[in-house]
Structure formats: structure tokens, C-alpha cells
Amino acid sequence: MKSGMVKRMLAAALAATLIVTSAGTTDVWAAGSEETVSVSVEETEESTENVKTASSSNLITNGDFETDASGWTFLLGGGDYSPNLKKGTDTGMTNNTTGYINIWSENEAEFVMSQEITGLSAGNYTAMLSIDGANDKTADLKFYAGDESTVLSTENGWNNWSTFKVENIVVDESGSIIIKIAGTLGAGYWFDVDDITLTKNLSDGEEKTEAAEALNTLITACEALTESDYTSDTWSALQTALTSAKAVYGDKDNKTVEELTEAKTVLQAAKDALVDAGIVDTGADGIFVQKVDGLSDDFIKGVDVSSYVSLIDSGVTFKDWNGNVIGDQEFFSQLKEAGVNYVRIRVWNDPYDSNGKGYGGGNNDLAKAKKIGKWATDAGMKVLIDFHYSDFWADPGKQKAPKAWADYTIDQKVTAVSDYTTASITELLDAGVDVGMVQVGNETNNGVCGESTWENMCRIFDAGADAVHAAGEAKGKNILVAVHFANPEKSANYATYAKNLNTYDVSYDVFASSYYPYWHGTLDNLTSTLKNIADTYDKKVMVAETSWATSLEDGDGHENTVRKGNNDTKVDGMDYTFSIQGQANEVRSVISAINNIGDNGKQTFKRQDILCQSACL
CATH class of the missing domain: 2.60.120.260 (Galactose-binding domain-like)
Incomplete structure (x- = not known):
């Protein structure tokens, strides 16, 4: 890892509370076989000429x-x-x-x-x-x-x-x-x-009138803006475009539809390019960010640091803002200083083969979780433990039970999940780790712990949830339980997941979602989908994972998921450049989308939370 990477990661974390973007998206539809059927309805008395x-x-x-x-x-x-x-x-x-x-x-x-x-x-x-x-x-x-x-x-x-x-x-x-x-x-x-x-259907005259009215409406909107709200250079550019647009509108009778439309397009672009005067330069590689208004004090702003120990063991060094190499506790304290208040740590049951060789991905067993969790706690941050209930990665494409549980019946798995979760959370708490939330499974769209029917999945979820709540209560702590899914763009599926959790009476607190703009649709859809669940089932909602690439270049010889020719094509939701600033914009936009869910009046909690997975680790 390059020495500047920690700076970029911290900039992204800081961006979680300070940055904004509002780029537009473009829908593309290429028609296949087309058929046009015309039906002539009653003729109007008006002339249809032109x-x-x-x-x-x-x-x-x-x-x-x-x-x-x-x-x-x-x-x-x-x-x-x-x-x-x-x-x-x-x-x-x-x-x-x-x-x-x-x-x-x-x-x-x-x-x-x-x-x-x-x-x-x-x-x-x-x-x-x-x-x-x-x-x-x-x-x-x-x-x-x-x-x-x-x-x-x-x-x-x-x-x-x-x-x-x-x-x-x-x-x-x-x-x-x-x-x-x-x-x-x-x-x-x-x-x-x-x-x-x-x-x-408009005549030539009606079309021209509509274009002129649209231009005038935009002119009026621009004239209502206040200069002090925006940076001087973007305000100046708007005034130039506004002067030209007013001249075109003033001579609208002699202008074509195309000229009126072009004037509106130019003025709209200048208006969209306005930069709020509240924009702040973080000083981190020239990243400009804007505060997300209305975040509650307990809104989670976090990073996934599961690979930290393995990176250090591989010889990676982290540095402070001044370029000085820092130790483990200094690193986590710097995260806290940058605005991070939660870290997420994945836990695999036994990520090693029979020879003791790790499977990779950080080899995240409970021992590493205790070590990372204690550093985070001592720095003043809370910890989210992400149990995969597997020996390696669990996601929508694979939900393999741990090898020690491979031949278990569902009843035996329920008991094993309960015992393993109780022992793990108790050990973490005894080690001084401030566990604030626990995921009982990771991206469990199609299964968990080798089970794929909803009845059995919910038995696993509930066993884990009950164990977390009981282990926390035994130590005088209220620990939240999250159930985690992916693909929020499929809103009907999310509604079904939440309904099934309710049907089988799973005792969870937080409905968690992954959100990667490459695959998971628009932020408006994310807000709408999670708000529906929050309002319907009186649950907290959160984004448990998100990221954005700072470059399409290969930095380590290991092929990236996002690279040239792969996941780099702009689709709905991908409104950011592949740059450090683009990553900052993505993180801020996701936080804003979750914050926009707002208080629904029914929830025990005042604000929905977000946990962001760093794209740098």
C-alpha cells in the first residue's frame, strides 16, 4: 500500500460527514424489433396543419x-x-x-x-x-x-x-x-x-411558445438565487449565462425553437454547476466536501477495517497527515479524529485449512476481531461484528456452512449458531471491545449457514439474534442485531425479505443493505426501498457496505473487480468519476440518501444509520 493511502481512506471517512454531489444520470434504451400501430381517433375541429x-x-x-x-x-x-x-x-x-x-x-x-x-x-x-x-x-x-x-x-x-x-x-x-x-x-x-x-401534439407556434415559457421559468428561478450562497466563480458563470438567456428571451419572437432550447440548456448547465459557499477544502489531496445537514449525533459513520492486521503483517505501514509512520493505536485514533465513530470487522468461524494455512481475505477469525476491536474501542469508536457463519466469504452466490458444521441438521445448526455467537460476543466483551452491533449473516439473499429455505434461514437468524441480545444483557449492554442483504435495486425482493423476517418473528433490530453503484441502482431507489421497510416494520435501516474505486488502474498485480472494461460503464447510480474526489462524492451521497429517510414517527430510533466500507482496504 502506498504511504498516501491512509490519507485517502481518512479523506473518504471524513467525506462521510462533509461532502456532496448531484450529478445527473442518463437512461438509454435501444429498441429491438419495433412495431408501430396507429389508431385514428375522432378528428379535432382545430387545424392540424404543421x-x-x-x-x-x-x-x-x-x-x-x-x-x-x-x-x-x-x-x-x-x-x-x-x-x-x-x-x-x-x-x-x-x-x-x-x-x-x-x-x-x-x-x-x-x-x-x-x-x-x-x-x-x-x-x-x-x-x-x-x-x-x-x-x-x-x-x-x-x-x-x-x-x-x-x-x-x-x-x-x-x-x-x-x-x-x-x-x-x-x-x-x-x-x-x-x-x-x-x-x-x-x-x-x-x-x-x-x-x-x-x-x-403541438403546432409550430405552440411548440415555440412552450420553449419560450420554459426558458422564462428557468430565468425566473435563477434570478431568485442569492449570490452569497455560492462561490464567486460559479456565480459569475451563472450571471454570464443568465444575461445571454434574457437577451434570447427578450427577442423570442424572432428566435427559433432550437435557439430558445439551446439558451435554456446553457443556463441550466450554469445553474447546475453552482457550488455552495459552504463547500470546504479538507486539505486532503485537494478534496472538496460539503457537510450533510441534519445528521444526529448517533448517526454511524464507519469503515470496514477487517484486513488491517493482515496488511500490517504483510509489511504495510500507515502514516499520519505529516508523513510520519504511525503505530496501531495511532492509526485508529486518527480514524476517530477524522470523524469515524464505528468500525466493522468480519468474523469467519475457522478460516484455515487442515495444515493451518489461511484461506486469505484477511484470515478474519475471532482473535483478529478482538485485537482490532480493542484498538477501535480504545480510540473511542464502537464496533460492528459481522458474523458470516462460514469459514470464508459469504454472499448472495455462496453461503457455505463452516466445515465443522457441514453435516449438521438444521436443529444442530441452530444450537451451534447460538453457542458460537454467545461465546464469541462474551469473549469480545470480556476483552474490552465495545460491541455496538452484530450482523447475523452477510448478504443473505439466498441463504445462510448452508440453509436456503426461509423457515430454516430465519431459525438461524433468530438463534444468532437471541444469543447477541442475551450476551449483551448479561454484561449490561444493549447490542443491536442486523440482518444483511444485497441488491436493493430489486425493491420487491427486499419487501419479501422483510415480510419473511416478520412472518417468522426474527428478533432483529436493523435491516442492513449493501450498496455498490456499479450494480445496485439509484440512490432514490435505495432511499425509497429502505424507507418502506423502516415504516412498515418499525425497524432501523442502514447501508452496511459501500465503496467506489479511485482508479481503474491495477496497483498490485491482482485483478480488480472494477477496472477498464469491467464495471466501468456508466449506469444509473454511477454518477462519480474514478478518482479520490469521486470516491468522496459517492460516500457523501450514500450518507445523504440514508439521512433522507428521516424520522418516520414510529421507530424507536431517531435516525437511520449508515456504515461505509472503505474502498481503500
């Missing part, structure tokens, strides 16, 4: 299904129905890499999804959607816009999206219309739907 279809903004609420299916009503077989929220990057689609919803019916049933749009101006409209689905099952499905409809077909099958259109839709003075997909779904039939739009 009409431009779909030139105004989409009037549908949530027609792209990027984070959820809100705004729509779903019925299947006469009862309420919840569609599956999916993303093309997760399902292997090549013709749609964004979010969409999936509908499936086990039996033949009537299906309706609908949305009423109100407050429309009278005129002529166009509705569109994209769909793919089963080509070996039957369905009688239509796309309705008001009283008119067109037949939908999924004859091209999965990943071959077809576009269907209803044109010349007349909206009268009532200003309302119902958009819906409805019909009979055959047994086993499924389909996906995305990009539902409703747009008003």
Missing part, C-alpha cells in the same frame, strides 16, 4: 418505472396486484437497460393497469408504450387511451421490445383521460412494459 407529434413533455406520472410503480393502479383477477420491478442490466436484456415492470399470471385472469391524467388542456394527444413478453402463451391485451384502443402483441418474445402508439386522441374541456392496459391473460402469460408516454 402538427408535431410528441413534441411536448410526457404527461404520464411514472411511465418509466425506474424506481417503483407508483401512480398506477393494478388489478389481476379482480384483486389488487403488485408488479415486479426489474432492470435490464440485472436480467441480461440488451434492448432495454433501464427499469421496467413485469406482470405474470399463474392462471387465466383479467388484468387492468390504469392511470387517470387530469388538468390537461383541450387538444390533440399521442400515447405510446413499449412492451415485450411471452410468445408461447396467449393473451387478449389492449392499450387504451380514453375510449380508443389498439391490440398489443408480444409475438416477438423476450428482449424484443415493440412500440405501440395511439394517435389523434382528443381531450375535451374536462381535461381528463384514462390511460390503461387491460385484457385477459392466459395461464402462465407474462409481459414487460416500459416508457408509457402521453404528449400533446
Whole structure:
């Protein structure tokens, strides 16, 4: 490890409370096999000369299904129905890499999804959607816009999206219309739907008026800003763009739609580039960060330091801000000084083979956890113990029981988990480690300790949770228990996990999630998904792991997960550069996303917490 790495890690930790970014994302959809069906609806009395279809903004609420299916009503077989929220990057689609919803019916049933749009101006409209689905099952499905409809077909099958259109839709003075997909779904039939739009057809004159109004609205918003709130250079750039935009708007009658739109684009870019005057230079490699407002005193800001002992044993040295080599206790004290208040330490039951050779990854047994935990405690930080209930890495792809428990029945595993957890927590507490939280499993989407049914998984979770609570109470401590999952972009799955934990009465306190922007969707979805669980089940929520690469270069000869040509393609949620500043921005953004969950009024705890895994270790 290079000597400057500790500085970068500490900068990232400090960024946990001080930094901000708000870059935009771009959705990409490459259509596969396309089919357009036009339905001519009642002619309007207005002249349609020089009409431009779909030139105004989409009037549908949530027609792209990027984070959820809100705004729509779903019925299947006469009862309420919840569609599956999916993303093309997760399902292997090549013709749609964004979010969409999936509908499936086990039996033949009537299906309706609908949305009423109100407050429309009278005129002529166009509705569109994209769909793919089963080509070996039957369905009688239509796309309705008001009283008119067109037949939908999924004859091209999965990943071959077809576009269907209803044109010349007349909206009268009532200003309302119902958009819906409805019909009979055959047994086993499924389909996906995305990009539902409703747009008003504008004449040349109307399109120009709309562009001018949009520019004027932005001008007004910029004029309402206060100079002292922003840095002088970014404020000056805004004023230059604002002066130009006002000149264009003042001559709007002689400007084209393209010129009006360009002026708005330039002004919006200058507004988005404003830097808050509260931005602070941390002095750490020139990283600029901004405080996250509203964090409670007990909000967790942490790093995973599980590999620390192995790094030291390998000859790694850490240095202070002035370049002086520091010892173990000084290192942890420096973490505390930088704003870290928790460290996370993974624990494997027996990470060694029959010859005593370690499996790697830090060889994190209980002895190392005691050593690291005591340094952290003496520095004034709390400790989260991450039991994998395995001898090596446990994650959604593998949940192997420890070799000593390999042939155990579920009853024997429950007893073993309880005894092992009780003994381990008691030993840590007796060693003076301030254990504040314990994970009973790591990324347990598909299993834990070799068990894959929810009934057995929950028995393992509950055995661990009860043991943690009892061991803590025996020492006069209240230790929180977290159950940990990955893939928050699959919000429906998270809802199912939380429901199963509730059904089997698991005595946990915190619903924990991993969040890696390369794979796990947008921050808005993260906030929404965890808030739903917090509000529904009265639980604390947290991010137990997150990271961002500072470079795509290979620094040690060991191939990185994130490198050139692998996980470096920008998708939703990846709004950061591969740099130290980018890492700081990612950490701050995740903290802000969790903080945005807010107090829901039902929880025992006042604020949801976040624990960030350092990308430097």
C-alpha cells in the first residue's frame, strides 16, 4: 500500500460527514424489433396543419418505472396486484437497460393497469408504450387511451421490445383521460412494459411558445438565487449565462425553437454547476466536501477495517497527515479524529485449512476481531461484528456452512449458531471491545449457514439474534442485531425479505443493505426501498457496505473487480468519476440518501444509520 493511502481512506471517512454531489444520470434504451400501430381517433375541429407529434413533455406520472410503480393502479383477477420491478442490466436484456415492470399470471385472469391524467388542456394527444413478453402463451391485451384502443402483441418474445402508439386522441374541456392496459391473460402469460408516454401534439407556434415559457421559468428561478450562497466563480458563470438567456428571451419572437432550447440548456448547465459557499477544502489531496445537514449525533459513520492486521503483517505501514509512520493505536485514533465513530470487522468461524494455512481475505477469525476491536474501542469508536457463519466469504452466490458444521441438521445448526455467537460476543466483551452491533449473516439473499429455505434461514437468524441480545444483557449492554442483504435495486425482493423476517418473528433490530453503484441502482431507489421497510416494520435501516474505486488502474498485480472494461460503464447510480474526489462524492451521497429517510414517527430510533466500507482496504 502506498504511504498516501491512509490519507485517502481518512479523506473518504471524513467525506462521510462533509461532502456532496448531484450529478445527473442518463437512461438509454435501444429498441429491438419495433412495431408501430396507429389508431385514428375522432378528428379535432382545430387545424392540424404543421402538427408535431410528441413534441411536448410526457404527461404520464411514472411511465418509466425506474424506481417503483407508483401512480398506477393494478388489478389481476379482480384483486389488487403488485408488479415486479426489474432492470435490464440485472436480467441480461440488451434492448432495454433501464427499469421496467413485469406482470405474470399463474392462471387465466383479467388484468387492468390504469392511470387517470387530469388538468390537461383541450387538444390533440399521442400515447405510446413499449412492451415485450411471452410468445408461447396467449393473451387478449389492449392499450387504451380514453375510449380508443389498439391490440398489443408480444409475438416477438423476450428482449424484443415493440412500440405501440395511439394517435389523434382528443381531450375535451374536462381535461381528463384514462390511460390503461387491460385484457385477459392466459395461464402462465407474462409481459414487460416500459416508457408509457402521453404528449400533446403541438403546432409550430405552440411548440415555440412552450420553449419560450420554459426558458422564462428557468430565468425566473435563477434570478431568485442569492449570490452569497455560492462561490464567486460559479456565480459569475451563472450571471454570464443568465444575461445571454434574457437577451434570447427578450427577442423570442424572432428566435427559433432550437435557439430558445439551446439558451435554456446553457443556463441550466450554469445553474447546475453552482457550488455552495459552504463547500470546504479538507486539505486532503485537494478534496472538496460539503457537510450533510441534519445528521444526529448517533448517526454511524464507519469503515470496514477487517484486513488491517493482515496488511500490517504483510509489511504495510500507515502514516499520519505529516508523513510520519504511525503505530496501531495511532492509526485508529486518527480514524476517530477524522470523524469515524464505528468500525466493522468480519468474523469467519475457522478460516484455515487442515495444515493451518489461511484461506486469505484477511484470515478474519475471532482473535483478529478482538485485537482490532480493542484498538477501535480504545480510540473511542464502537464496533460492528459481522458474523458470516462460514469459514470464508459469504454472499448472495455462496453461503457455505463452516466445515465443522457441514453435516449438521438444521436443529444442530441452530444450537451451534447460538453457542458460537454467545461465546464469541462474551469473549469480545470480556476483552474490552465495545460491541455496538452484530450482523447475523452477510448478504443473505439466498441463504445462510448452508440453509436456503426461509423457515430454516430465519431459525438461524433468530438463534444468532437471541444469543447477541442475551450476551449483551448479561454484561449490561444493549447490542443491536442486523440482518444483511444485497441488491436493493430489486425493491420487491427486499419487501419479501422483510415480510419473511416478520412472518417468522426474527428478533432483529436493523435491516442492513449493501450498496455498490456499479450494480445496485439509484440512490432514490435505495432511499425509497429502505424507507418502506423502516415504516412498515418499525425497524432501523442502514447501508452496511459501500465503496467506489479511485482508479481503474491495477496497483498490485491482482485483478480488480472494477477496472477498464469491467464495471466501468456508466449506469444509473454511477454518477462519480474514478478518482479520490469521486470516491468522496459517492460516500457523501450514500450518507445523504440514508439521512433522507428521516424520522418516520414510529421507530424507536431517531435516525437511520449508515456504515461505509472503505474502498481503500
